[in-house]
Each structure stands twice: as C-alpha cells, then as structure tokens.
Amino acid sequence: MSSLPPWLAQLLPILILLGAIALVLTRLPKVELGHTDAFRRRRFFNWFPLGMTYAFLYMGRYNLNVATSAMKDHIDNAGFGTVFFWGTLTYGFSFLLNGPLTDRLGGRKTILISAAGSSAANIAMGGVVYAVLTQGWVPPGGLVATLSFLYAVNMYFQSFGAVSIVKVNASWFHVRERGQLGGVFGILISLGVYFAYDWSRFIVQAAPTYWAFFVPAAILAAFLVLDFFVIRDTPSHAGHKDFDTADASSGDTGAPLGVWPVFKRMISNRTIIVILCIEFCSGFMRNAIMQWYPKFAKATGIGEAFVAANWGMLLCVAGITGGMFAGLISDRVFDSRRGPVSAVLYAGMSVGAVATLFLLESVALGWTVIFMSLCVIGVHGMLSGTASMDFGGKKNAGLAVGIIDGAVYAGTALQSILLGSILPAGDLAKAPGNWGNWPLAMLPLSFAGMLLATRVWNAKPQPKSTPVPASLPVPPAAPASRTGTGG
Numbered sequence: 001m002s003s004l005p006p007w008l009a010q011l012l013p014i015l016i017l018l019g020a021i022a023l024v025l026t027r028l029p030k031v032e033l034g035h036t037d038a039f040r041r042r043r044f045f046n047w048f049p050l051g052m053t054y055a056f057l058y059m060g061r062y063n064l065n066v067a068t069s070a071m072k073d074h075i076d077n078a079g080f081g082t083v084f085f086w087g088t089l090t091y092g093f094s095f096l097l098n099g100p101l102t103d104r105l106g107g108r109k110t111i112l113i114s115a116a117g118s119s120a121a122n123i124a125m126g127g128v129v130y131a132v133l134t135q136g137w138v139p140p141g142g143l144v145a146t147l148s149f150l151y152a153v154n155m156y157f158q159s160f161g162a163v164s165i166v167k168v169n170a171s172w173f174h175v176r177e178r179g180q181l182g183g184v185f186g187i188l189i190s191l192g193v194y195f196a197y198d199w200s201r202f203i204v205q206a207a208p209t210y211w212a213f214f215v216p217a218a219i220l221a222a223f224l225v226l227d228f229f230v231i232r233d234t235p236s237h238a239g240h241k242d243f244d245t246a247d248a249s250s251g252d253t254g255a256p257l258g259v260w261p262v263f264k265r266m267i268s269n270r271t272i273i274v275i276l277c278i279e280f281c282s283g284f285m286r287n288a289i290m291q292w293y294p295k296f297a298k299a300t301g302i303g304e305a306f307v308a309a310n311w312g313m314l315l316c317v318a319g320i321t322g323g324m325f326a327g328l329i330s331d332r333v334f335d336s337r338r339g340p341v342s343a344v345l346y347a348g349m350s351v352g353a354v355a356t357l358f359l360l361e362s363v364a365l366g367w368t369v370i371f372m373s374l375c376v377i378g379v380h381g382m383l384s385g386t387a388s389m390d391f392g393g394k395k396n397a398g399l400a401v402g403i404i405d406g407a408v409y410a411g412t413a414l415q416s417i418l419l420g421s422i423l424p425a426g427d428l429a430k431a432p433g434n435w436g437n438w439p440l441a442m443l444p445l446s447f448a449g450m451l452l453a454t455r456v457w458n459a460k461p462q463p464k465s466t467p468v469p470a471s472l473p474v475p476p477a478a479p480a481s482r483t484g485t486g487g
Contacts, residue, residue, distance in 0.1 A: 014194065014316050018187070033174050039240050043172050046238065050107075050165055050231050051188040053115055053223040057161040058192020059199065060118045060216035061087075064151060065291055066200035067129065067212040069298065074132060077295060077429070079144040081420020084291070085413055087151040092409035094159035099402020102160065106233040107167035107398070110160040112224060117157025119220040125150045126213030133209060159405070166401040171234040175246045176331065184327070189377055190319025193290065197312030263399065271459040272400075274452055276407040278342060279383050281449035283411030285349060286376045288442050290315065292419055293369050296438065299429035307366030318370050322378030330382060338382045339456035345375040345382075346450035353446040356439035360432040379449070380408070415441070 035043075064087075068080040075083075102110045128146055131137035139146035165188075200212045232238040267273065297308035307314060326341045334340045352372035359365040383404060419441060424434040 011313075014191075014313060014320070018320065033176065039235065042238050042240060043235075045230055046172060046232060047169055047184075049223065049226050050111060050168055051184065053111055053220070053227055054161050054165050055188045055192035055195060056216060056219045056223060057114060057118055057158055058189065059195035060122045060154065060220055061158050062193065062196035063122075063200045063212045063216055065294065066197060066204060067209050069295070070204045070209045070212070071129070071133070074143055075147075077423065077425050078420050081416050082144055083148045083151050085416040085420065086148040087155040088409045088413040088416055090152040091155040091159045092406045092413060094156045095163065095402030095406035098159050099163055099399040102163040102167050102398030102402070107164040108227070108231045108233050110167070111164035111227055111231065114157050114160035114164060115220045115224040115227065118154055119217040119224065121150055121154035121157060122213040122217035122220070125154065126210040126217065129210040129213065130208070162405050163398050163401050167398045168231065168233055170245065171242065173245065174243070184323070187320045187323050189380065190316040190323065193319060194312040194316035197294070197315065198310070199312070201312070263403075267403070271456055272403070274456050275383050275404060278379070278449050278452045279404050280407045280411040281445045281452070282376055282380050282383070283408035284415045284445045285372070285442060285449065286380060287412045288415045288419060288438070289369050289372050289376065291416070292423065292438060293366070296435055297366070300432045300435070302361060302363070302365065302432045307370060314370050315373050318374035319377035322374035323381045326378035326382050337458065339453055339459050341382050342379045343450060343453035343457065345378045346446065346453050348372070348375040350446040350450050353439055353442045356442070357436070360435055360439070411445075
C-alpha cells in the first residue's frame with residue numbers, strides 16, 4: 001500500500017473491513033419479521049444518508065482537536081480543554097430541549113436543523129482561524145473565548161444528530177433487529193472519528209488550518225440537500241406500512257404526555273438511571289482515550305509510530321469491530337439484552353486501564369488504547385444507539401436518547417476540564433512518567449461502568465400490550481407516534 005496515496009492507503013483497510021462485515025451479515029440467518037424486500041431497500045435508503053450525515057457531524061465536531069494541535073503557537077492543551085469543555089457542556093444540556101423537540105418535530109426535520117447549524121458554525125470557526133492566521137487578528141476576549149462560544153453553538157446543533165438518528169430509526173426497526181442496528185451506529189461513529197482525525201489531518205497538511213472547518217461545513221451542506229429529499233420519519237411516510245416495534249411504546253394508545261410527565265416517568269425507571277450512570281462513565285472514558293492519546297504521543301514521542309500516524313483509521317477499525325461484535329452477540333447470544341454486552345466490554349476497558357498504568361513508556365500503549373476504544377464504542381452503540389430506543393420507545397425516543405446522551409457528555413465535560421488541568425504541559429509533557437494522572441483518572445470510571453452494567457444484565461423493555469406482528473399495520477392510535485409528538 002506504500003505506492004497508494006496516503007488517504008487511500010488509510011481508507012483501504014476500512015473498506016476491506018466493511019466488506020467483510022457485509023459478507024458475514026448476509027450469511028447470518030435473518031430475523032424474520034415479515035419485511036418485504038422493497039421495505040428493506042427503502043429502509044436502507046433512509047438510514048444510510050441519515051447515518052452518513054451523523055458521521056460527518058462527527059467530523060465537524062472533533063476537527064477541533066486536529067485544528068488546535070496545528071495551531072499550537074496560538075492555543076495550548078489547556079486552551080483546547082477549555083474550548084472542548086464549553087462545547088461538551090452545551091451539548092449535554094441541549095438535550096433537555098432538543099430531545100423533546102425532536103419527539104415533537106420528528107427526526108427528519110431535526111437532522112436538517114443539525115446539518116445546517118453545524119455547517120454554519122464551522123464556517124464561522126474557520127473564518128476566525130483564517131483571520132487569526134492570515135491577518136493577525138486578535139478576537140475580542142482572545143482566541144480561546146471566541147472559539148469556546150462558536151464551538152458551543154456548533155455543539156448545540158450537533159446535539160440534534162444522535163437524537164434524530166435514533167428517533168427516525170425507532171420507527172423503522174423492531175427490537176429484535178436493533179442490536180445489529182446498534183452495531184451499525186458504532187460503525188457510523190467510527191467513520192466519523194476517522195473523518196475527524198485522519199481527513200482533518202490530511203487537510204491541515206495540504207492546506208491552511210482553517211480548511212479543517214470549511215471542508216466539513218461544505219460536506220454537511222451537501223448532505224442537508226440530500227437528506228431533505230430522501231429521509232422520512234416513518235415507513236408510512238415513504239409508502240410502506242408502519243408496524244409494531246415491540247419497544248416500550250408498544251401498546252401505548254393513550255394521549256401523548258407532556259415533556260415533564262415523560263421525563264419523570266423515565267428518570268424514575270431504575271434501568272434508565274443505571275444506563276445514565278454507565279453512559280456517564282462511557283463519555284469520560286471515550287474522550288479520555290480519544291482526545292488525549294494523540295496529544296500524549298505528540299508530546300512524548302513514545303506513542304507507537306504506526307498507531308499515532310494512523311489514529312483515526314485505527315479508531316475506525318476498532319469501533320467498527322466493537323460495534324458489530326456488540327450488536328451481533330446482543331441479538332443472537334443474549335436475546336436482545338444490552339446489559340451483558342456492556343458488562344463484557346467494560347471488563348475489557350478495565351483491564352486496559354490497569355495495563356495503561358504500566359505502559360506509559362512502552363510502544364504497546366498505543367495498541368492498548370485502541371483496544372479500549374473498541375470496547376467503549378461498542379458500549380456506546382448498545383446504550384445510546386439501541387437501549388434508548390428500547391426503553392424510551394418510538395414515541396419518546398428523542399427524550400430517551402437526549403437524557404442518555406446528556407449523561408455521556410456530562411462525563412465528557414468532566415474529563416475535559418479535569419484532564420486539561422491535571423495533565424502536564426510544556427516541557428513537563430515530554431516525559432511519559434509525568435502522564436501518570438491520565439490512567440489514574442480512567443481507572444475508577446472503568447470499574448464503575450463494569451459494575452453498573454451487571455446491574456442491568458437482564459433488563460429488557462416491557463411493551464404495554466402483546467406486539468402486533470411486523471407485517472401487520474399498527475393499531476388505529478399509531479398516528480400519534482407518526483407525528484413524533486411523544487414528548
């Protein structure tokens with residue numbers, strides 16, 4: 001692959017892996033729910049552009065890491081931590097508004113809002129960086145304050161992304177199909193991470209840094225147009241029959257409840273509370289690994305050269321593998337339960353966190369954190385991408401994923417401000433031994449996540465009535481869920 005262009009050499013392993021996964025999935029026995037081939041084709045053309053929009057939202061989110069690393073004369077690690085903190089804090093709190101709003105408007109409208117808003121925010125950030133680098137402009141309050149504000153705006157619109165994808169897919173996938181869908185969710189996250197790190201790095205190597213913001217803005221604008229024409233909220237909006245998905249909304253024929261009653265009902269659900277706590281740990285662990293290993297490798301030179309140079313590609317491969325492993329064994333080994341898979345993957349994370357303590361001066365560290373990334377992306381796909389549909393139900397999927405992803409980004413915000421303040425900077429960062437606080441901060445969260453996951457080992461959603469077969473139309477009350485007014 002050395003004769004190939006660098007971008008293609010890194011993309012090729014991902015394409016091979018996706019091809020292998022597609023081959024395996026086609027060979028597996030299908031979950032028979034009465035879907036026609038025409039329905040399956042239309043469903044693919046619904047979730048695929050929706051999912052790719054989500055992946056490029058990731059590019060327009062984590063491009064900040066690469067861009068700030070390329071601007072080290074203008075913004076240091078603490079400055080990056082500050083910008084990222086305000087963005088993730090905004091992201092987490094935005095779910096309190098955007099989750100119910102997505103239930104009311106429908107996922108189609110909110111993914112369009114997300115793509116448009118994030119595109120505009122990235123253009124604004126690119127404009128600021130352009131002015132700083134080419135005109136010597138000093139923003140009011142300084143670069144960190146200005147980027148913190150614009151990144152917070154970006155993250156507000158970004159927060160519609162996961163809510164929208166779960167809201168739309170909740171009406172198109174039965175509970176028995178959603179483990180595999182959770183694996184696909186993990187693939188989309190992984191592709192987004194690859195775009196954010198490796199594509200952004202190619203961009204800043206080939207062009208001025210501000211293009212790391214302008215390119216994802218242009219891609220999101222293109223998907224905005226595509227999504228407008230192809231995405232539909234429910235099968236009936238695309239000319240197919242709606243069906244009972246057998247989740248927590250199944251059999252709920254009452255009038256839609258308001259936001260506060262639904263919120264109280266969900267946070268009084270023990271399973272949801274435990275999932276919130278697990279995903280708080282996931283948010284901390286995912287970004288403690290993903291955001292800080294590249295900075296560790298760059299500062300110390302200890303990071304394994306191949307891992308550091310191909311960070312986005314390897315994260316993508318790890319995430320795809322972890323997501324599909326989690327999804328398949330959830331549906332086919334654990335009877336569509338999400339807790340057992342999460343416990344197994346958190347056990348892997350805990351082993352990795354312990355190993356990291358002893359590997360700070362070893363090239364094996366890079367491969368260890370890649371393994372930990374495999375585990376945490378698998379957990380995130382199972383819980384944020386799948387359990388939120390199961391336990392929220394399609395009527396309240398927006399609010400459910402909003403609450404759960406809010407917990408993820410509360411954990412992310414904590415790690416951002418904590419690690420940004422306790423990790424070494426300047427000359428101190430060059431010594432690997434000075435980074436001991438990094439694995440020490442991850443250890444308690446990894447063990448807590450594992451223990452919490454065992455508490456939802458047997459949890460499954462309880463429909464309010466016997467599910468209607470997937471091939472039959474939903475009962476007359478179903479139009480309430482079609483309009484997305486569950487929250």
